[in-house]
Amino acid sequence: MSLLEILLLSFFILMALSIIYSTLAVGISPMPSSGKARQAMLKLCKDTGKGEIVDFGSGWGHFVIAAAKTFPDRKITGYELSWIPYLTAYALKFIFNLNNLTLKRADFLTAELSSTSVLVCYLYPGAMKAIADKLATEQHHLHYIISNNFACPTLMPTKTLQLDDFYRSPVYLYRL
Numbered sequence: 001m002s003l004l005e006i007l008l009l010s011f012f013i014l015m016a017l018s019i020i021y022s023t024l025a026v027g028i029s030p031m032p033s034s035g036k037a038r039q040a041m042l043k044l045c046k047d048t049g050k051g052e053i054v055d056f057g058s059g060w061g062h063f064v065i066a067a068a069k070t071f072p073d074r075k076i077t078g079y080e081l082s083w084i085p086y087l088t089a090y091a092l093k094f095i096f097n098l099n100n101l102t103l104k105r106a107d108f109l110t111a112e113l114s115s116t117s118v119l120v121c122y123l124y125p126g127a128m129k130a131i132a133d134k135l136a137t138e139q140h141h142l143h144y145i146i147s148n149n150f151a152c153p154t155l156m157p158t159k160t161l162q163l164d165d166f167y168r169s170p171v172y173l174y175r176l
């Protein structure tokens, strides 16, 4: 094996280890939302005015990149803890020249939501509970929550879109 091959292999192993470590640390892998789910979330965002959209757990950037392109005059922000997905999304932001997109490598539970209008997420039940607790105890001006697949335990959805996929997956809209 040549030195270049060893370096490349080590690089890919480090990337894989970093993703596995983050997945175990935060409790969910950076699996992107499906194309159908993304379209449903974007459709729901269309009727939410002009305010900032924040993705809690932006992963590789699938939703935030699409949102920044679809809504060029809205501010889009993504929070992500896992380094490799975060850096990939960061590179895509520059490749597509998306000046309305801000990416933060930070825990979304520390996010300050005073200027955020729409919260979007694709997470898991434990994280939905943590978000509900955060919203109940902190000042915010959120108007909408859009959640792919996982319901918010303390709220009744205003609208639920059912995806045309194998699981008939729900995408929830909550108006606060």
Ligand SMILES: C[S@@+](CC[C@H](N)C(=O)[O-])C[C@H]1O[C@@H](n2cnc3c(N)ncnc32)[C@H](O)[C@@H]1O
Residues within 6 Å of the ligand: 022, 026, 027, 028, 029, 030, 031, 032, 033, 055, 056, 057, 058, 059, 060, 061, 062, 063, 079, 080, 081, 082, 085, 106, 107, 108, 109, 121, 122, 123, 127
């Ligand atoms: C299933 S992915 C969703 C990716 C993206 N939102 C999409 O729709 O394509 C969930 C992401 O949330 C991130 N995550 C989980 N808990 C987090 C936290 N407390 N702060 C920031 N990111 C977190 C994970 O690292 C993972 O990349």
